[in-house]
Amino acid sequence: MIDLQTVNKIKLIALTHKTVGLDNIGYFHIDDETFSSVLHNIKKRLNADELLYISTCNRVEFLFYANEDYTLSPEKVKALLLDINPQIPSGKIEKIASKILVAEGENAVRHLIEVASSIDSLVVGEREIITQVRKSYEKCKEAGLTKDYIRLAVKTAVETAKKIYTHTNISKKPVSVVSLAFKEFQKRNLPNDAKILVIGAGQTNYAFTNFLVKNGYTDITVFNRTLEKAQALASKWNGKAFPLSELANFSEGFDALITCTGASGPVITPEIYQQLTKNELSKKIIVDLAVPNDTAPEVLTRFNVDFVDISYIKQLADKNLEYRKQELARCKEFIEEGLKEYESLFKIRSVELEMQNVPRKIKEIKQKALQEVYANELRDLDPNSKEVLEKIISYMEKKYIAEPMKLAKQILLENIKKS
Incomplete structure (x- = not known):
């Protein structure tokens, strides 16, 4: 299972045919003209570093990565919905907000995989949803809303969905x-x-x-x-x-x-x-x-x-749909494998992002040594000696950056395999 301590900043807000009903989903579709501005406002309201917006005929969903511990209270959810459509009557907004699916961490990622693989669709086994998820991500990326953690979640969801469509019978026998x-x-x-x-x-x-x-x-x-x-x-x-x-x-x-x-x-x-x-x-x-x-x-x-x-x-x-639903148990096995893969990707990327600070810190140490600590000694060196020293320091700088990062990633991968 995924260590929730590492992914609990991944949050989900979902309005689906199962939760709020098809007749209410239309309120929350965002048109192309206001797409970027509305979602950047929502991203700011959620105090999110990343945001994915998925909109189809039977769902509107927000997957986001919070900058800090963030609790999705009913009041925050209502405020978000009104950001999208301020014209919704107050009585209706209360009713819709009370039925919304809210999840975080492992459950949020699991839900995204279930969406991409059509398990959560109105018609189980319909392949169109995997394309819709991918296009939603590309549109949000182009609008500057997503970064690495959402990218990894979508990558995992799409790849897991492809395995489900290929290795199970969930999309066999037509239902349209x-x-x-x-x-x-x-x-x-x-x-x-x-x-x-x-x-x-x-x-x-x-x-x-x-x-x-x-x-x-x-x-x-x-x-x-x-x-x-x-x-x-x-x-x-x-x-x-x-x-x-x-x-x-x-x-x-x-x-x-x-x-x-x-x-x-x-x-x-x-x-x-x-x-x-x-x-x-x-x-x-x-x-x-x-x-x-x-x-x-x-x-x-x-x-x-x-x-x-x-x-x-x-x-x-209906008969074919029942046949497809019999495959759900096998689909769950692929989903659990996908979650483990996401855990590995998440941990590796977290270390990579943290270690991005290492090169900057080493450069700061180098500059301080050259400009402050050993400034007087360097003035006494002839040009050739200074050139050789610069080459030695640059070589050591590169090695001090590359080797520890490579070793840390290797240790992390070994620990993941053991777990």
């Missing part, structure tokens, strides 16, 4: 709606020249059509309430685009229909479906990812349809 829906679509073995209709041009269908195009499907026609959005999506593969109002008049037929709109009622009614198929009796595929479904129930009972909807996809996602 789009990837699972496309896998179901692939099981139908449609040829690449199949005619595909896409209803809706939102984020879900944008992602689904990316899968279609990457897998060789090009005969894709997009319908959307706003024609411009349909055209923007269809332009990715030079496809056709129409306003949704023209769907009932489409007469080119289809093999599969992918739909996801924000409509409150059915978009694919029996009448529209019959018009789209021109009374063709062959089985058609419908992938309906809308909530509520875009497909009227009567379409399923009256026509020959192979139907995949969001409720079925969510059942698959």
Whole structure:
């Protein structure tokens, strides 16, 4: 276990989907324009030497290294939150502050590793978070907010997360709606020249059509309430685009229909479906990812349809998510190894930083000897003698700096191995 005496200045303040809820996290996102100024003010308020700010759709977190013993009282936490967003009502700020996760030392570093490895994510096993942590660090570094101890914590978290993703099954079996829906679509073995209709041009269908195009499907026609959005999506593969109002008049037929709109009622009614198929009796595929479904129930009972909807996809996602969670015990083993590695890195860097004072002190001794203690004797030396003496002193200075530091680091490494 990490010696908390060496790392207890590492502190954490976390607002996550588990603690304050997704609806409250949006209050604490910092925009690019005020990013540096707001975080430097927070760094000053926390009396911190370093600060890391992580902001995603399901968390806002602050990891910092305090200059001295610093206790995160509820009042200090509230003041910090108001620094970010002074407009939050007092009643809400009290409630949010009471639910925030606060940690220090080993627990703070452990939490960062759990975040980077997605164990603390809304969707366990999603790989995007490791990139978000790394980019957050790079942004804070560029703003002059981080130094060595935060760097080491992030390095440990990212490297441990990579091991977890590589050596466990935590990211195996997809859990995203789009990837699972496309896998179901692939099981139908449609040829690449199949005619595909896409209803809706939102984020879900944008992602689904990316899968279609990457897998060789090009005969894709997009319908959307706003024609411009349909055209923007269809332009990715030079496809056709129409306003949704023209769907009932489409007469080119289809093999599969992918739909996801924000409509409150059915978009694919029996009448529209019959018009789209021109009374063709062959089985058609419908992938309906809308909530509520875009497909009227009567379409399923009256026509020959192979139907995949969001409720079925969510059942698959829940099953796969449970599979991923079974890997958590193995993930914990990697996390404990990561914490030990961080302990070693932390101790080594602490010694290196302390020993940075050695060269300065030796230079001070040298200057005092030359300019004060032996100043009179040096005046009596001829130029050649002075030059030789300077070379000897410079040589000894370098050796007195390099050798003790090398030896101290070696002793430290041996002690770490023994422990």
